[in-house]
Amino acid sequence: MSSDVTARPVGFFSLATLGGLWSRIWFQDRPTTPLEITRIGIGFAMLLHYALATPYLYLLWGNDGWFPRDPLHANDGGAGIWEQSVFFYFNAAWQWPLFHAFFLFCCAALMLGWRTSLFKWLVLIGHISYDQRSPNLAYGVDAILACLLVILCFAPTGKALSLDRVRAVRRAKRTDLGAMVPQFSSPWTGACIRLMQIQMAVLFYVSATDKMTGEDWRTGEAVWRVFYHVDYSNDLMLSLFASHYWLSPLATYGTIVIELAYVFFIWPRRTRPYALAGALFLHSQFALLMRLYYFSFVMAMGHMSFLRREWLDRLGAFWVRKVGPMEMIYDGQCGFCKRSMAAFLAFDGLRQISIRDYRTNPSPVVPSEKVDKALYLVLPDGRALPGFEAYRYVVPRVPGLWWMVPLFYIPVLSRLIGRPLYNWIATHRSLLSKYA
């Protein structure tokens, strides 16, 4: 027994044990979904933010704008040499709008998940370039963006909720419409999610502990001071807090509690939902009451790294149950039809649509003569919708197809273009198959 007691502590701290612990902490096999949600949100936010900056491009980042190029900025032999920006190398006026347009394109590509492996790095380089060129304009949100973008660059993003994924699925379904491309997951994804989680926790910890050293926060006056601060003034809240001043210490201490609680309670399974809800609530208040929309949204995207796989699975399963099964009946001998179906189904990430080739597997609901003329959709209640109506029914019910909703639901577009176009395609699909 004594040899067991003396051997156990040494065994516990052995390298293999530490390695196992390291793997358990970092290299959990995970799908990329939380990171993809972050990617989409950040891409959208940056696209909107920088697009709105377009009228001020030269003022904000030009050599003759608000912040003339500091000669020391690029030539400093110390830390300045690491403060790099693409703008430092521009010397002709046309280069600014060209780069800006390209950067907006990159943000859109990041948001849509197109060629993600490339564009995520370009977005990171572009964002840092804007920041370093005019550091006076950068504030907290820009630093957070850089941190999140770096992690997204490390991670295998673009594997889900992306056009890259659509392309991969379409490629597989062109060979076999029933092909299922498995969801990507990897231990490296798990490691990158962990990195982002640690980033958010560090951020909240430092934010909370810094606040606790300040008199405004200790005395409970901080939120009151925010509401009369000229940059964030809110007359409605000021009136409310003046009449009920106890709200100020409540909000002040509540902010610190939420931030500090996040650091410790975001990790355990049971408390994560509450810590996450608290953080999202806090940022929603920053957005609504202080009009820090960009900052709050980007922070919320960082919190997405804490979304559990089972929550997302449950949400997807709920949606599928709510919508119900849908079966599309198509002509398996029509090459154009199969390619169109492959493209259409590639957006069906939740696999809500099942398919039936009426040539080999006639439908008991829709006679083959009818399917010969148009594609059909069979609903859970037994109804069958033809052609354009079938697509119109499916589009709002499959999240990956929501981008098509305007084409099918805006009256002018659907009546004048959509329906006639579909009818023509259906009638001439044999001809189209020759050329597809």
Place this chain on the structure above:
Amino acid sequence: MSIEVSAAPPQTGDAAASQRFSPIAYAALSLLLAWHTVAMVLAALPESRISDALRTVFSPYITLLRLDNDWGFFAPNVGSGYQFRYIVKDAAGAEHTFTPADTLSRFSPASIWFRDRYRAVMAAPETFAKALGDSLCRQHAKLHPVSITLIEIEQDDFWPEDKLAGKSPLDPEFITTTPFGSTQCPAT
């Protein structure tokens, strides 16, 4: 570069990463994770002997990737509010006061950019004041400006009893006005 190791079907339970990584890849990725984690934490740490020593090693990485931020949002204190105003003196001697913040919509990010610009001017007038003054001379050419005086408004404390008494945080008794620069406008 996107560091992917494999696209194998998802595994349940704790996947032993070493089973899917070569030892070298596992070590390299682990090193990257440790490095970046230290960088994230270091960027936010206050100055100390240890953090300063580590920063000499990590500084290029942190600076290049723009990871340097102390995350001190409204910390340690909320701080005073500052507002930029300017006074245009025209050829007739009349003075016109302008408050740029009043013309900006809080819903537009432009309000933050303009605010940051004025904040930079107030913080470093020796660098930025002249350029701003010159641009304001051009902007108000119709007034036939003779000079532009740049003003910094600093907010003083404002308490609930002041609000209940019907006062406003930017009332003269709650602000300190400091001219910090002036520009002579060219004759128009």
